[in-house]
Amino acid sequence: MTKAEQFDKAWRLAFKSGDFSLVNEIYHPDYSATDFVTGITVNLEDDKIIVSTMREQYAVGFSRTIFESEEFVCIHRFFGSKKAKIYSSAMTAITYKDRKIVKQDTVSESLDEDPSEGQDWNWEDYE
Secondary structure (H helix, E strand, O other), rough: OOOHHHHHHHHHHHHHHHOOOOHHHHEEEEEEEEOOOOEEEEEEEHHHHHHHHHHHEEEEEEEEEEOOOOEEEEEEEEEEOOOOOOOEEEEEEEEHHHHHEEEEEEEEEOOOOOOOOOOOHHHHHHH
16 A cells, blocks of 8 residues: 555544544654644644544545655545535645654645536545
8 A cells, every 4th residue: 555545544534433543553753734824733633633523524535646755745635515515625745754644734725616526536435
């Protein structure tokens, strides 16, 4: 399994069931991430709290790897809430240290339309 696939699998499990066991396996103890909008730096426990509050409302949709090496992964994902008709596109840059995620930067934007429309995937594939 590639690093991008590990990342995707771990967070899908967390979103679907609240199980962070795979997340815990792939993150370095020195992990941090900074929110570009607020400037707030979070650790892994903070990220878990954020996902725990979002997971009831949102699903992780289609995901694709943009770039992957031993030290860096870039992944593009869609998030959505069919019930609320709220969708977003997110690009995440992941940096590794000692084969574990040590830094993560995500930039996202709201979308006006459902990104699955006219594509070869749908939200039901990811529920």
